[in-house]
Amino acid sequence: MSLGRAGPDGLDEARLDRAHAAHRALLVAAAALCVSALFDLAIFLDFQWARGANAALIVSNGNLVELLFLGFTADVAARARPLPAGPANSDDAASLAKDREVLDRIDHLLIEQRLSRDENLTLSRLARRAGVPARQISGAVNRLARKNVSQYINDFRIAEACRLLRESDMSVTAAMLESGFQTKSNFNREFRRVTSLSPASWREQNRPSTEPTGTHPPHTHGESKSRLIQTE
Incomplete structure (x- = not known):
């Protein structure tokens, strides 16, 4: 719980370029454990009260719900961005x-x-x-x-x-x-x-321009010949 609240910076042993991914994986794993625990409790209570008559139904529905929940949690974690913490006292x-x-x-x-x-x-x-x-x-x-x-x-x-x-x-x-x-x-x-x-x-x-500034391309042979004719 404390690592989840601390955000990516709480994983101080994780490589910095993987901190976000590690934090998201931590959130997904925690959510999966909570959902799994709830269905385990439901199965236990079913065996206590109904001798396991509904256990198969609980397991199948539980697996479906858990998969949907994991997908939703992963999507939320992927979209989440840590909010920067403001100074405790801006006048300090x-x-x-x-x-x-x-x-x-x-x-x-x-x-x-x-x-x-x-x-x-x-x-x-x-x-x-x-x-x-x-x-x-x-x-x-x-x-x-x-x-x-x-x-x-x-x-x-x-x-x-x-x-x-x-x-x-x-x-x-x-x-x-x-x-x-x-x-x-x-x-x-x-x-x-x-x-x-x-x-x-x-x-x-x-990228900086490689073309020289203040220069002109050389005249072609045709251009030179034309100018020579005009001067004559």
């Missing part, structure tokens, strides 16, 4: 300053030490490198950046991927791996979240 300057200090330390690790490119990065590992408790990092990111830690890290990864796509001839897959992503589905989803474009479309719109 000291608390905000501490959050800013934590975020500055995290930014230094992600940019200067290129920790964002580590595809196996977890919140727990990030906390150890920063020397800051994982819960404090999660709270600072939620309050100041208005997003969870996974999204915050992926923003840096997408920025690096954009730089590679713009400044090099590296393939999209190579840029994905170099920036810290491991799966195309997660990379494409996060790329669209940040840029509203696919990687290929973004590259097409943002």
Whole structure:
């Protein structure tokens, strides 16, 4: 229950690019266990009161309802997005300053030490490198950046991927791996979240022009001959 309420950031040992999927799987598993327990109770009561006369019917209906419920729960979990937590006290300057200090330390690790490119990065590992408790990092990111830690890290990864796509001839897959992503589905989803474009479309719109400016194409032989005739 506590992990479910904490959201993806509560899974501090999960790899950051899989935190959302792991949290959704946790919710679905919890819901399935609750439904299964209810039908087990119904079967037990049927054996107590009716000597199991309705057990087969309960089992068949239970399986059907459980499958429908699991499908509904999975759909809700897939559509769910964690709501960013606001600051407990917006007037508390000291608390905000501490959050800013934590975020500055995290930014230094992600940019200067290129920790964002580590595809196996977890919140727990990030906390150890920063020397800051994982819960404090999660709270600072939620309050100041208005997003969870996974999204915050992926923003840096997408920025690096954009730089590679713009400044090099590296393939999209190579840029994905170099920036810290491991799966195309997660990379494409996060790329669209940040840029509203696919990687290929973004590259097409943002590659610098290679055509020289202030120059004209050379004249053809026919053009030169025509001008020569006119001057004569």
